[in-house]
Every structure is written in structure tokens, then in C-alpha cells.
Amino acid sequence: MDTTDVETAAGPDLRHYLSILRGYWRGIVTILVAAVLVAFVWTLTQPKIYEASSSGLVAASGATNLGLATAGDTLAKSKATSYASIASTRPVAEAVKDELGLTTSENQLLNDVSVQVPADTAEIRVSALSEDPAQAQEIANAWVQVLAEEAAQIEAGEDEASPVLVRLMPLGRAALPTAPVSPDTRLALAIGAVAGLAAGLGYALIRHHLDRRIRSVDAVNRLGQSVVGTIPADERLGADRQIVDSGNAKTRDRAAHAFAESLRELRTNLAYMDVDHPPKIMVVTSSVPGEGKSSIASNLAVAIAATGRRTVLIDADLRRPVLTDLFGLPSGAGLTDVLSGAAEIDDVLMPYANAPALELLGSGRVPPNPSELLGSNAMKSLLQELAQDAVVLIDAPPLLPVTDAAILAKSADGALVTIKAGKTTIDELEKSLQNLNKVGAHVLGTILNQVPTSGADSAQYGYYGQYYYYASSDDSASSAAGPDAPSPGAHRSTAPDSASSPAPPQPAVAAVGAPMSRRARRANSAD
Structure with a gap:
């Protein structure tokens, strides 16, 4: 390698x-x-501990020539090692205790005093520790003095008249410590x-x-699923579900630009998912509530309709429908009425003024048996009819609480599973994918939603944490070029989706000018 x-x-x-x-x-x-x-x-x-150090020098006397001086120096060094051992004995500690009148035990004194002999010297250094700096100074001085007396007695022996060849001489008093060592x-x-x-x-x-929460694209890829869209967090969607006219509204907010660009990239990825047979009926769902599936489905529908493709958005969350409120359209007859034969599809489709190519099919009255109704042949026939000349997006309930989304996904070209970054867990996503696989539904991919655009977490998603756009003049030029023209500094998708690139294969019939309603088209065909 x-x-x-x-x-x-x-x-x-x-x-x-x-x-x-x-x-x-x-x-x-x-x-x-x-x-x-x-x-x-x-x-x-x-407690603050102070340390004072005192020292003594072992010297040999009687040297009259160089040879005797050298021998005396060697003897002094040898004696210094011996005296250091004597300095660590109880008799010396008892003598110092009696001389200073200390209440500390001999064992404690021996623990507080250390004796060292520097290498290749005849010097003995005594260091004393105490909470009182003055007491540390006194102990160090007294220890050297007592050791010198003990050494003199040992060297004198029984014959006091004989000369002492080696003696320990104190080298001055220890300095008063001013700063604690511990x-x-x-x-x-x-x-x-x-x-x-x-x-x-x-x-x-x-x-x-x-932590089992999904925080990166790699975490989804490790489950064998691809991320077809990465939607950044947008403050405009923070308070409640909302439709953002991405690509149409002029704004200098970078987060708004990132959100619009991410929808375009998702739209392009879906168109290039299967060039020969692009998906026309797509179910947008999630694992659990609160992951932003309805907002993603609605804003994606607006983004697709902005290209002139006829788009139908169906509110198939029959248990908690929200799309009519989200678009600000009146609620009333809808999907359930069409499936039950109480209304015609052309009578209940509602156009969205800000995106003329988009039509909304509300949920209608809440039925007692949503799963059976969504899995009926009438629902399959309706989807096939709508998909003849439109891209159909279905806002379905979450996968884990109910089976509605799995049933719908089986009748559709595939499902898009929304994941909320930092909230959805790996276990929830795995269980959702299993539910889809059990019914034989095709998973088109996952959409990572609410990706942070700033802060430490944004680095895990790479692109949107460092999103860049040019100044407002460039923004204006981009808006004038059309809703699909990306900003000059914007990140480009690997699949072309700009005015300078060839138009991707259209998953549905592209309309020229303002789209006509289904009833108007039927009337023209009859004529």
C-alpha cells in the first residue's frame, strides 16, 4: 500500500x-x-508549607602537601556520606527537639527534614519544612549544628587528647523563607x-x-442510504411551518440564500436520480413528528413549480392535516372527498397564487379509517391520473406512529425520508427504513433537514457552515436572471441546475407561460 x-x-x-x-x-x-x-x-x-535550607562542610585537617590534601578531600567526601546517614537518625531529631523546645514528635521531624549530599562534594545540605517560616529556619540551623556536634563526638572517640582529622563546619545560617513551597x-x-x-x-x-442522534451525512451513509438533499436551518422556519418563496423573493440573508439553493439542489438531484424514468409520484415522510416533513414537501413543491413544471401537492396526513393552513388556503373538500366519490378532482384542486404551476389538494374531512383509504385502488388511480401531466408530491404522516406513509410509498415511485439533524436517531431511521422495505416501497433517499449553518456543529456538514454569497448587487443580478439562476458565489451542485447549463430532463411536462387548470385543458382537448 x-x-x-x-x-x-x-x-x-x-x-x-x-x-x-x-x-x-x-x-x-x-x-x-x-x-x-x-x-x-x-x-x-x-496549608502553606515553607522550606529553609542550611548546609555544612566536611573538612579534613593536617594536609601539608598535595598528596595529603587529595587524600583528605577523598576522606571528607566519604565522611559526608556517613554524616548524612547520621543526620537522619532519631538521636539527632531528639537533640534538635530539646534544643528548640518543640512539641513535634521525632518521627514528624524526620519526615519534615531532608538531608542531601551533592554529588562529588563534601557538603551536607539540610532542608526543613514547616508551616511557620521562622520555625523552618530554626530547625534547619539547629539540625546542622547538632549534626556537627554529633560528628565531633564520633571523631574524637574515647581519647579526647588525640587530634580530630575530620570535622563538620556549619556554613552560615539559613535564610528566612518568604514564599511557600507547597x-x-x-x-x-x-x-x-x-x-x-x-x-x-x-x-x-x-x-x-x-449518542444515537444523526448529526452528519456520513452517519446516514453508513446505514446504506444516500442523502439527496441537505436543507440548512432558516430562521424564517423557526417559529412555525411556513412557505418560503425561494428563488422569487429578494433577500440579503445568507441563510435564506442557502435555503433556496438547497431546495434547487434537491430538485435537481431528484430530476437526475433516474434520467430515463424520473420519479413523478414522491412521498415525503419522516420517522417521527416534528422533523419538518410538511415544510420540506411544501417548499420543495414551490421550488419545482418555479421552473414551470406542473406540480400537485397532496396533503395525505389525514390524521393531522396542515397544508391548507400552511399555504393560507381555505380548508374544505379534499382528498377524502375525491376518494369517496363525493367530489371531482378538478373541483377541489386549489392553485397557489405565488407559484401558478402549483396546485394543492387538501386532506378533506378526517376519515375514521385513513390507512384503508390511502391504500385503496381509488387512491392509486388518482395518483396515476395526476402523474400523467404533473409532478405529484405527497405529504404523508410519520412512518413510526402509523402505517399510512408506507402504504402510500408502495403506490408511489418512492419515498423521501426527512431527517432532522441532531434530533432523529439512528434507531428511528433504521426502523422507518425497515417499515418501507417490508411493504416493498422504494426509498428515493433521505433529506437532512435543519442543518446548522454556524457554530461547531456546522463543520460536520461541511458546505453550509461556510456558505458564501456576493454583495447585494450580485444578488440583484441573480434575481434578475431568474429563480433558478444561482448566485455567482454559490456552491454549485454536481448536477447542472443553472442558466448556463443545459436544462435537466423534466420529470413532467413543462408548461410554457401560465399553466392552465385541468378543467381548461380538458375543454381545449374537447374542442
């Missing part, structure tokens, strides 16, 4: 972990800050930061492992 293959194989893993960090950076930072604060508070609760605030904060970062990373990995 060459280097390119290795980098390609390692690349997705790195991007995966970086996406985890971006997705949970707030939690990581919170844990990091909390750990540093805990470390800081811990330093405030700990707790070490900097070290504590550094340890807290490292521990907090490690805990934060662990938290992010665990949350990511346990």
Missing part, C-alpha cells in the same frame, strides 16, 4: 475525531475549566488542566458513543 492509500485510509478517522471534538467542545471546555477551578480551590484549602499553585493548575482535558475528551468519546 502506497503513501496515498495510507493517508486516504487514515483521513476519515482523523476527521471523525475532529468532528467529535467540534460537536462536544462545550462539554470539554466546561470540564476543563471545572477541573482547573477545583485544582485552584484545592490549593486554597491546603502548595505549588502553578503545578496544581497544570495537573488540573491535564486531568480536565483528559476527562473532557473521555466525556466526548463516551457521549458520542452513546
Whole structure:
């Protein structure tokens, strides 16, 4: 395997972990800050310990020439090691305790005092710890003094008249410490930061492992499904369902441009899904309520109708119909009346003024048996009749609560499953796809809805987090070019959908000028 293959194989893993960090950076930072604060508070609760150091030098006397001096130096270094061992004994601790009148035990004194001999020297360094800086200074000085006396007694032996060849001489008094050596605030904060970062990373990995919500296109692809549309979040849709005249309204809002462009891209992807046999009857559904399927179906219908293609939008959510309210059209007779034979289709289709090529078929009266009605032969015949000269979009109920959408998808060319980014779980999507597969319905793809366009989460979706458009002058030129002309700085879909590219194959008959109603066309045919 060459280097390119290795980098390609390692690349997705790195991007995966970086996406985890971006997705949970707030939690990581919170844990990091909390750990540093805990470390800081811990330093405030700990007693302040001061350290004082004193030293003594072991010297050999009687050297009259270089040879004796060298031998004396070697002897002094050897004695220094021996005296250091003596300095760590209880007799020395008892003598210091008695001299200073301390109440501290000998064992505690031995724990608070450390004795060191620097390498290749005859120096003995005594360091004493105490909560009182003055007491630390006194202990260090007294320890060296007592050690010197003990060493002198050992060297003198029983014959006090014989000369002492080696002695320990104190090298001055210890300085009064001015700053505590413990707790070490900097070290504590550094340890807290490292521990907090490690805990934060662990938290992010665990949350990511346990979080089953769909946050990226890759998560959908891993289920074997393609994402045919990525719809960014739009503030205009935040409060309630709403129709956005994408491509028609002039606006300087980048989010509005991104939303309009995403609908165009979705429209183009559907047209190029099967060039020879493009889908004409499409069911728009979701796994659970609240994922924006009705808004997607409505705005997609407006986007398709903006090209002049005759489009029929059917409200087949017979349990909770919303499309007539969404479009601001009167409710009344609709789909259920046509299926029951109480009304003719031409009498209940309602045109949408802002998109003349679009007609809406409301739900009608709520029936007691929605599933049976939607799965009837009358429904299949109606869809086939409408699809002869129109693109038919069906707003269907969610897949998991009821079976209506699965039944409709079997009668249609396929289903588009809406996913709300950061809300829909992998388990819900898998169950929805299983419901469609059980009835033999074709899944056209998924639509990732409400994708964030800013913040850390936007990086997981790549494109819309860095959406760019030119200045208002370019926006005006784009609007003048027509509803389908993309902005000059806009991201282009891999499939052409602009004025400079050939028009994609039309999934339905394209109308020239203002479209006529079905009744007017029948009258012309009769003439």
C-alpha cells in the first residue's frame, strides 16, 4: 500500500475525531475549566508549607602537601556520606527537639527534614519544612549544628587528647523563607488542566458513543442510504411551518440564500436520480413528528413549480392535516372527498397564487379509517391520473406512529425520508427504513433537514457552515436572471441546475407561460 492509500485510509478517522471534538467542545471546555477551578480551590484549602535550607562542610585537617590534601578531600567526601546517614537518625531529631523546645514528635521531624549530599562534594545540605517560616529556619540551623556536634563526638572517640582529622563546619545560617513551597499553585493548575482535558475528551468519546442522534451525512451513509438533499436551518422556519418563496423573493440573508439553493439542489438531484424514468409520484415522510416533513414537501413543491413544471401537492396526513393552513388556503373538500366519490378532482384542486404551476389538494374531512383509504385502488388511480401531466408530491404522516406513509410509498415511485439533524436517531431511521422495505416501497433517499449553518456543529456538514454569497448587487443580478439562476458565489451542485447549463430532463411536462387548470385543458382537448 502506497503513501496515498495510507493517508486516504487514515483521513476519515482523523476527521471523525475532529468532528467529535467540534460537536462536544462545550462539554470539554466546561470540564476543563471545572477541573482547573477545583485544582485552584484545592490549593486554597491546603496549608502553606515553607522550606529553609542550611548546609555544612566536611573538612579534613593536617594536609601539608598535595598528596595529603587529595587524600583528605577523598576522606571528607566519604565522611559526608556517613554524616548524612547520621543526620537522619532519631538521636539527632531528639537533640534538635530539646534544643528548640518543640512539641513535634521525632518521627514528624524526620519526615519534615531532608538531608542531601551533592554529588562529588563534601557538603551536607539540610532542608526543613514547616508551616511557620521562622520555625523552618530554626530547625534547619539547629539540625546542622547538632549534626556537627554529633560528628565531633564520633571523631574524637574515647581519647579526647588525640587530634580530630575530620570535622563538620556549619556554613552560615539559613535564610528566612518568604514564599511557600507547597502548595505549588502553578503545578496544581497544570495537573488540573491535564486531568480536565483528559476527562473532557473521555466525556466526548463516551457521549458520542452513546449518542444515537444523526448529526452528519456520513452517519446516514453508513446505514446504506444516500442523502439527496441537505436543507440548512432558516430562521424564517423557526417559529412555525411556513412557505418560503425561494428563488422569487429578494433577500440579503445568507441563510435564506442557502435555503433556496438547497431546495434547487434537491430538485435537481431528484430530476437526475433516474434520467430515463424520473420519479413523478414522491412521498415525503419522516420517522417521527416534528422533523419538518410538511415544510420540506411544501417548499420543495414551490421550488419545482418555479421552473414551470406542473406540480400537485397532496396533503395525505389525514390524521393531522396542515397544508391548507400552511399555504393560507381555505380548508374544505379534499382528498377524502375525491376518494369517496363525493367530489371531482378538478373541483377541489386549489392553485397557489405565488407559484401558478402549483396546485394543492387538501386532506378533506378526517376519515375514521385513513390507512384503508390511502391504500385503496381509488387512491392509486388518482395518483396515476395526476402523474400523467404533473409532478405529484405527497405529504404523508410519520412512518413510526402509523402505517399510512408506507402504504402510500408502495403506490408511489418512492419515498423521501426527512431527517432532522441532531434530533432523529439512528434507531428511528433504521426502523422507518425497515417499515418501507417490508411493504416493498422504494426509498428515493433521505433529506437532512435543519442543518446548522454556524457554530461547531456546522463543520460536520461541511458546505453550509461556510456558505458564501456576493454583495447585494450580485444578488440583484441573480434575481434578475431568474429563480433558478444561482448566485455567482454559490456552491454549485454536481448536477447542472443553472442558466448556463443545459436544462435537466423534466420529470413532467413543462408548461410554457401560465399553466392552465385541468378543467381548461380538458375543454381545449374537447374542442
